[in-house]
Amino acid sequence: MHVIPPPIKKILDKWNIRGLVILSLLFQTFLIFLAPLRKRTSKKFLAAVIWTSYLLADWTANYAVSQITKNQGKEVKPDDPPKNKKLLALWAPFLLLHLGGPDTITALALEDNALWARHLFGLISQALAGVYAVVQSLENALWPPITLLFVTGVLKYIERTRALYTASLDKFKDKMLDPPDSGPNYAKLMEEYDSRLKSNLPMKIVLTGEPDKHERPPTLVRPDRDHLTDLEIIQYGFRFFNIFKGLVVDLIFSFHERDESRDFFNKLEPEEALRIIESELSFLYESMYTKTAILHTKLGTLSRFIAFGSLLSAFFVFHRKPSKETDFHGADVVITYTLFIVGIALDLVSMVIFLLSDWTFAEWRKLKNDPEENKSPIDGLLNWLLWFRRPQWKKHPKCKGDRTHEVLTTPFLLRRWSGTIYGFNFIGYCLKAKVSRIHQKTTYNVLRKLAWESVVSMFDYVIRRIQMLSGSIKDGNRSIGIAIRRWSKKKQMMYYTVYPLYLVFFSGIPWVFGELWGYIDRIFSVKAHLDEIRFLSREPLPKNQWKFIFYELKNKSELAETPEMAKKVSSARGEWALRDTKMTEIETLLRYVENVDYDQSLLLWHIATELCFQEEEKNLSGESCDDREFSKIMSDYMMYLLIMQPKLMSEVAGIGTIRFRDTLAEAQRFFKGRHIKNRDMKQASETIISVNNDIEPVNVKGDRSKSVLFDASMLAKELMKLGDGSRNHGDGKWRVLSKVWVELLSYAASHCKATEHVAQLSRGGELLNFVWLLMAHFGLADQFQINEGDARAKLVVGDS
Known part of the structure; x- marks a missing residue:
């Protein structure tokens, strides 16, 4: 008996x-076009x-080479042309070319770069396998x-191997290290001092430090015009990339x-800073994940021209071969x-x-020494090409009035x-409620948005029904189990007949499926992926939000004159923002940032922000409206x-997961006890308040439970005492919240x-990455540890 039918086996042998x-060719095509996305x-x-595609591309090429090598040792089939195996030997170097991979992706994850030695070994082994296949086909x-x-x-x-080698973190660091500095x-x-001292010569040692920044000529000057050109954005981004990639x-x-x-950066406009950082992160991505x-x-350029020339030459030689x-x-x-x-x-692509x-x-x-130097026609062409990649913004109505602000819609x-x-959103997740987007009207096409929401709603409905059915089955199973156990105690026959059947079919099988589902969920994080589809919201970056972040960090950078002060400023978790408001009520808020862990502070301020956001806002001014939306986002x-x-x-999360779960459990119990089941976030917020x-x-529950639900309610009430700042144009709760966030x-x-x-750059990037690099540019980072440089000492003979 054949496991695989002979006709199918014949096709597989012929076409494997x-x-x-x-x-293998399809995978290469997929990768070159999809990897940049x-x-x-x-x-x-x-x-x-x-x-x-990334994983199967290498496996397919390796396996194909082994099959070609194996095929060369077989006898020619009667229905095959006599020299056909000679042609199959030509495919072996093609597969080696495929193993080199496209230029747009060398590493799937940052850890892949550390495996450059494995790829070097793969190069040697695959080259030898290809040579062996060709040798078997001689004379060819x-x-x-x-x-x-x-x-x-x-x-x-x-x-590819060289790209992985240079991007591996240890080699990347070695390449950037300056020569050893002995001072x-x-x-x-x-x-010299001892020699002159023995000669009884009057002398003294004079120390001169390195020149102060006000005495040094600036090495990087922003052009004296309203806006940087698109080419200058890239040039400055490349310059800072080469400095800050360390x-x-x-x-x-x-x-x-x-x-x-x-x-x-102090002389830049916020949008210019955003674009320069955007280009820096793009350069960093290309250096770590591509051959760029x-x-x-x-x-590298010479290697690419030789490789392409060899490929073209091989094609023309093959094309001109007679009797193919x-x-x-x-x-x-x-x-x-x-x-x-x-x-x-x-290759042309x-x-x-x-x-x-x-x-x-x-x-x-290259970046010109004189930024006001006249631009060449080539600069104009490059600016035109880069204009298409410029970030694009679209106006969106504010939460109140006919004023608008802009959101990123490139x-x-x-x-x-x-x-x-x-x-x-925590409260939305507790209620399994859909959280509405602030900028949902202009960011997505209406039809696509409605179609996606319909799919998600249907998906959510199915999950809810499955959960309800599962709960009903559990309740019914529990009731049946109690009844059968009672009857079994009364009747011996049921104890030996019905009760074992119940344990196997009604109790054992659901338990097995439950354990299997739990095992699958632990491996593939199914529940986390489902929650991501159902409960994640997406907002485009508002321009006014970036401006607010930029100016807040810019103001803080003015205080960071020394590495110690910079570290202190960058380690603030809300206390600087609260003290900066200079309001008497702020003292009561400081304990929610100074006396709690960071993860606890995040959960507290998040719930408090949502409770304040759900409160009806009737008299918001334009600035307060911005702060309200900004704080919510x-x-x-x-x-x-x-x-x-x-x-x-991971460095700051602490026991955030435990706090989240305990707070979630208390919130769900609270909402269930108050019969809040209609997914009304406003009603839920009012009930908590x-x-x-x-x-x-x-003082009531003790500290075993890490829930912060009603601590956040207390914080929200303190914030509400500040008002919204719309009447006196002062720092209301929304300005305080936005600064704290x-x-x-x-x-x-x-x-x-x-x-x-x-x-994270290989997964679309995050606003967090931009803030990280912006802080470094403003000097708010731990890496600025050289504050004075070398002192210059010299001996001066004489008393003066």
Whole structure:
């Protein structure tokens, strides 16, 4: 008996190598076009497609090479052309070329760069396997194109291995380290000092420090005009990228670099700063996940021209070979032409991407020493090309009145990052309620929005019905179990017949399925993915929000004249913002940031912000309206980071998960007891506020439970006493909340591991990454530890 029917086995034997080769080519095509999209979005579906293609591309090519090698040792089948195996030997270097991978992706994750030694071993083993396949096919008239293809394949594989090598963190750091600095020659100076001391010569040692920043000529000057050009944005971004990429490997920076960056960014407009940081992060992504950095070296460019020239030469040599139709199978000839033509086309696409990349523009047109120098026609052309990638903003109505503000709506294919701020709302999650978006009217096409909401609503409805059915089954099972146990005690026969059947079928089987589902959920995080679909909100970045963050950090940078002060400012978790308001009521709020852990503070201020947001706002001014929307977006965003992005918050999260679960359990019990089941967030918020808080929760419940639900209610009531600031144009609760959220955000950004920031760039990027780099530019980072530089000592003979 055959496991696989003979007809199917015959087809598989005939097409296994051909199918693998075609599949390998398809994966390469997918990767070259889809891989650049992952820095523009965090969509799970796209990430899954890229992940699958990346892993299967290498496996398919490796397996195909082994099959070709195995096939060369077999006898020729009667129905095959006599020299057909010679053609299959030509496919081996093609697969080596595929293993070199496209230029747009070398590493799927940051950890892949550390595996460069494995790829080097793979290069050697696959090259030997390809050579072995060719040797088995000798004498082979196709040896000229095979040799040329081997040159192309080896060069492509070397490019990939070199890209992984240079992007691995240890090598990345070694490349950036300056030569060892022993400082001024202390021993030589002291020898000279002893010599003159023995000669009884009057002398003294004069110390001169390095020049103050006000005495040094500025090395980086912003052009004296209203706006930077698109090319200048890229040029400045590339310059700062080459300086601040050391943040990734925890290098320290000098006070020269700190002052240069801070002085320059102090003169920028917020949008200009956003665009420069956007280009910096784009350069950082390309250096870590693509071949861009090595291709823009002289050796990399030469290697690429040789590889492409060899590929073209191999194609022309093969095309001019006579008697292809008689020597080889017709389908294999077509496949070979497809490999050549698609391979050449993909190389041409790579060259276009290479030539039109920001890196090419920055390398080709260096930053001029005189920013007011006249621009050349080439600069005008590059500015025109870069104009298409400029961030685009669209007006959106404010929460009150006919005034508008702008939100980021750059088209998908022109983005350098996702431009999205995600949100997770605690009360909405408790009630399983859909949280409405603030900017939902202008960001998405109405029909697409309605279609997506319909799908999510249907999906949510099905999950709810399954949960209700599961709960009913559990309740029924519990009732049946109680009844059967009672009857079994009374009747011995039921104890030996019905009761075992119940244990097996009604109790055992559901338990098995429950355990199986729990096991699957632990491995694949199914529930987390479902919650992400149902309860995550998405907002485009508002321009006024970025401006507020920019000016808040800019003001703080003025205080950070020393590394110690910079560290103190960047470690603020809301206390600086509260004290800056200079209101008498603020003292009661300080305990909610100073006397609590960071994760506890996040949960407290998030719930309090939502309780205040659900309160009816009738007399908001334009500024208060901005602060209200800003606070809401940032509150939900920080909760999203804490719950949905634990890696980004791993340094500061503490026991955030435990606090969240305990608070969730108390909130669900509270809502169930008050019969709030209609998913009305406003009613739920009013009900929480209505609870008497004369006695603090810890004095009633103790501290075993880490719930902060009613502590947040107390905080919300304190905030409501501040008013909204609309009448006297002072610092109302919304201005206080917005400043506190900036500090909470900047604290998380500065205490997140640099490698996690870089890892997030391959998943669409986050606002947190921009704040991290902006803080570094303003000198609010731990890496600025060189404050004075070298002292210069000299001996002066005489008394003066």
